[in-house]
Amino acid sequence: MPGALTAMLGAMNDDLHYLSLQEVAQRIRRRQASSEEVTQALLERITQLDRTLHSFLMVLPEAALAEARLADREIEAGRWRGPLHGVPLGIKDLLCMQGLPTTAGMPLLRDFRPAEDAAVVQRLRRAGAVLIGKLHLTEGATYEHHASFPRPVNPWSAAHHPGLSSSGAAIATAAGLCYGAIGSDTGGSIRVPCAANGVSGIKPTWGRVSRSGLLPLAESLDTVGSIARSVADAAAILQGIAGHDPDDPTSLADPVADYVTDSSAGARGLVMGIDWQLARDEVGAEVSAALENAVQVFGRLGVEVREVTLPDFDAIAEALRPMLLMEMAAAHARHFPQHAQQYGPGLRGMLEKARYGALEVVRSYQAKARFSGQLTAVLREIDFLMLPVMAEVTPTWEEFEVLTRHRASLSHRLFRFTTPLNAAGVPALSLPCGWTKSGLPLGMQLAARPLGESLLCRAGAAFQQAADFHLRRPPL
Numbered sequence: 001m002p003g004a005l006t007a008m009l010g011a012m013n014d015d016l017h018y019l020s021l022q023e024v025a026q027r028i029r030r031r032q033a034s035s036e037e038v039t040q041a042l043l044e045r046i047t048q049l050d051r052t053l054h055s056f057l058m059v060l061p062e063a064a065l066a067e068a069r070l071a072d073r074e075i076e077a078g079r080w081r082g083p084l085h086g087v088p089l090g091i092k093d094l095l096c097m098q099g100l101p102t103t104a105g106m107p108l109l110r111d112f113r114p115a116e117d118a119a120v121v122q123r124l125r126r127a128g129a130v131l132i133g134k135l136h137l138t139e140g141a142t143y144e145h146h147a148s149f150p151r152p153v154n155p156w157s158a159a160h161h162p163g164l165s166s167s168g169a170a171i172a173t174a175a176g177l178c179y180g181a182i183g184s185d186t187g188g189s190i191r192v193p194c195a196a197n198g199v200s201g202i203k204p205t206w207g208r209v210s211r212s213g214l215l216p217l218a219e220s221l222d223t224v225g226s227i228a229r230s231v232a233d234a235a236a237i238l239q240g241i242a243g244h245d246p247d248d249p250t251s252l253a254d255p256v257a258d259y260v261t262d263s264s265a266g267a268r269g270l271v272m273g274i275d276w277q278l279a280r281d282e283v284g285a286e287v288s289a290a291l292e293n294a295v296q297v298f299g300r301l302g303v304e305v306r307e308v309t310l311p312d313f314d315a316i317a318e319a320l321r322p323m324l325l326m327e328m329a330a331a332h333a334r335h336f337p338q339h340a341q342q343y344g345p346g347l348r349g350m351l352e353k354a355r356y357g358a359l360e361v362v363r364s365y366q367a368k369a370r371f372s373g374q375l376t377a378v379l380r381e382i383d384f385l386m387l388p389v390m391a392e393v394t395p396t397w398e399e400f401e402v403l404t405r406h407r408a409s410l411s412h413r414l415f416r417f418t419t420p421l422n423a424a425g426v427p428a429l430s431l432p433c434g435w436t437k438s439g440l441p442l443g444m445q446l447a448a449r450p451l452g453e454s455l456l457c458r459a460g461a462a463f464q465q466a467a468d469f470h471l472r473r474p475p476l
Helices: 003-016 019-027 034-055 063-078 119-126 167-174 193-198 231-241 277-279 286-301 314-318 321-331 347-353 358-380 398-402 407-415 419-424 453-466
Strands: 056-059 086-093 128-137 181-187 200-203 225-226 271-274 306-308 384-388 428-435 441-447
Touching: 019 034, 019 063, 019 231, 034 056, 034 063, 034 086, 034 128, 034 167, 056 167, 063 128, 086 119, 086 167, 119 128, 119 200, 167 181, 167 193, 167 225, 167 419, 181 200, 193 200, 193 428, 193 441, 200 231, 200 407, 200 453, 225 231, 231 428, 231 453, 277 286, 277 384, 277 453, 286 306, 286 428, 286 441, 286 453, 314 321, 314 358, 314 419, 321 347, 321 358, 358 384, 358 441, 384 453, 398 407, 428 453, 441 453
Parallel strands: 086 128, 086 181, 271 306, 271 384
Antiparallel strands: 056 128, 181 225, 200 225, 200 428, 384 441, 428 441
16 A cells, blocks of 8 residues: 555554444445454454453454455555445345355354355345454344353443343444444344443345344244444445345235435425424423434424324233244244253243243234334324334343343333334334433334335434434443
8 A cells, every 4th residue: 555545544543433334335345444443453352442342252354354454455556345345344144145144133143154144144245345244142042142152342431231132233333343233123132222322223124135044033023124324324234235136925026116326315395293292291301302312303304293103012012922922932932941051041941931821822912913013003193203212221241131020011111112113014214302301222113114214314313413312432
């Protein structure tokens, strides 16, 4: 590399890790930076910080640098593949990578080495992304981290919980260890970690992204999506992974929109719905104030705000329980109960409670279908819906330990507002919307009708053009 370019990179190296995904992609494309040097800088940052953050279960330095060098050669030859080319991304360790351990956060699966990549991983490779490592998650993508693995640390406050199963993906992204990551969301596992760590994430429409090669939790709810520091960057990742996959017959054949372009279209003329009973009366004061402020920001952007009444979120969350637990039991039937002693107490306890009869399960699926129809009817009258992610700031670890002993309290605190959107299969976007007095991030979510990801990208990116909550960085 020419000496001038090396000097320039050295001068900006302190901020390189916090550049946006799309800015880094353009610098690599224009050869103002090499993918190899960008990747090396992030690997050094991972070495420096992740010994305390524990966001990665496996770092892939040799493979990542080889992919970066290939990207540099291709770009130099004029074969630029798109906005992910040469950009380091992380993969939640629930997605298969050929020949590498894929644990789903379970010691039981430490020796599982899949024969091929998950469909999403294949698409990222075709897009030229650099896959820098596999990211930490809760055991089996549920709500507790297995004690055999180091507990991931919220970079804003080690005393506070880092969110649900995509915690490693959100931590690594927030800390500048990667420019974005792939997560999965069954009941809020992209959106809650994003809110807890001050980053943005998209849970797309169920079926918009292939689940082939994803170790399942509950197949009728599982959704693969993207996490980044901005909505526009999350949209760029989603662009690279969305679309029909013949290996996943549940994946949607509808054409994939241009989420990257849509993110720059602005929000003027869109109609936003909000249920004020939820936004004012059923959340904490700091969350409510942040949502009220966000409504004002959208109003200044030319968004029409309408009050709506949502179907009963608490009722559907409870009604889903038989379906969810029985689908979990099906996902773990190969290993449970014969290897129950290798499971952590949280996941083991959930599987032991999966003892529902056919009538209860059928009623659960029926409730899901009814709720989906009710929510979709509301969404037809607006362009997008605003909701809290959590009613309060993410709990402290001490509070979380108390909540785990009272399952209903845990559900109500962490995923009361997220799981119902999985039940309906609609797309949702989580993004920062404020800060507590103590400096912790607060998040909101936007939801749209099925295949309404473009509307969410428009609204979320416009909000982030007008408000800078997503630009604040953790005190590392």
